[in-house]
Amino acid sequence: MLRTRQPTRILGVDDVDDALDLCARDPAAHVFVASRILDGGLGYGSTAAHGWFSQGRLEAFVWTLANVVPVGTDVVSWGPLAAQVHKVRRRCASFLGPREEVLGLWSETGTTFPNPRSLRSEQPLMATRTPPSRLGFAIDERVRRATLDEVDLVLPAAEHMFTHEIGYRPYTGSVAFYRDSIRRLIVQGRTYVVIEGRRVVFKADIGSVALDTCQIQGVWLAPELRGQGLAAGFMASVVEQAMADHAPLATLYVNDFNVAAMATYERIGMERVGTFATILF
Template sequence: MLTVPVRQLGEAERGAVERLLDLDPFGGAQVAERVTAHGLSWWRSDGRIYGYGSRRHLEALCWFGGHLTPVLASPAAVSAFAELILSEDRGCSSIVGRADAVLGLWEHLGRYWGPARDVRPHQPLLVASAPPAVAADPGVRLVRPDEIDLLYPAAVAMYTEEVGVSPLTDDGGRGYRRRVMELVRGRRAYARVAGGEVVFKAELAVVTRHTAQVQGVWVAPHWRGRGMAASAMAAVVRDALRRVAPTVSLYVNGHNERARHVYARCGFRPAGEFATVLF
């Protein structure tokens, strides 16, 4: 039996949820964006949010939708969330968030939900709050709505390379294409085009009042090694800081030394560690 209350939260507790999310503006950014967009009414959202703690003192959160994301979850909160979640079918495609909580959840859930397709236990979380010293590539710009067909093949290539499966598998790519269109129309997708093709791309996949989280960074294979990545990322960071949010954040696989070097050159500093479990 649970000794500390774990319950699904509703709109009446939105203020407490937002205060808790403000305590971890980078680790909880993905959840914060969803709460801002849809509130806590389950019928308006694409997931549910659970709280750990008494009604007077909310201590931790866990988002359960397309992704499972714990926020500020202590080991006791992780155990309580896992006990509740085990009563439901998996449904989510990944567990992602602060490494200690994600790996703790996976320790509880793995024997029931496993095997995972991939576990990425060391993903440095990085944050930049000032324009990079690196000169920005003037060729990197926002993608226009009439350029969806130009961007989409690069987005599919990035997703397949990074995640390990094609986004075209489940529904022929219709859902993924809608997501790419949303990012473009929201002025959150960047690219450099050369010779009629996208040779660099990145998106502001998550935006809150605290941060713009960059995902989907990709350089075309035949353009790699030319030294373009730092100046291209510098362009993204400068525009995002000027136009979107007071910080830019991202998380990167720990073994990707080349990318980590690029981000360091662009002024990103460590802000903890993420982990991801992929199904």
């Protein structure tokens, strides 16, 4: 769309198709942003994304809400977009996305941000289009969608996973907003659980769905059950159901130091298709 000569500007509703086209170049890497756009993230008055234009065409952009996520950026656009990212530094909790883009944008922006609490520069991005059952993998039938009356059973597992992964609790003060985020996922059929004795012992969420792709996140197994060979069957079932319920390409990204998790994902047929980086503040 030839509508501006400005090198950067906030994206709006007229840019939705162009932004989704950029995401579609690598849906496994950009399903998070694409899903937020489809949820209305570029609605009227939104300041969720800043685009970089060349000859009037959108060539790259950065999602700039709580998470700064680059899409289609390169060395030419990092500098101009960094000036926009600088403006949202007070509300930014993390940078995340394709490693080269995250680290490149950070190199242009980092001096204006607080020192990060953690820089995870090697996070394998994994994906599969093959249901694990086709590979002869046994599916654990105990894994199912959580129901609305189980929100308060899922909450402790979700809180434990978040705190262990990120390093602080997912909320301060009232739990109401965090509980509502869990409820929304359950209403959408995006939380899968194993429940034993009115306690969640395994859970995984489908955090994003777009472009025939779904992204699995929030994977958690009760600590006392780890190392018993349960994770592969549980995850195989999640992947199988996610592909049937949400999208044919299932993806996730994992920290490189989580060797056991990577082995589990590879065992059920997921392959590495890229590398992410995350910078946490």
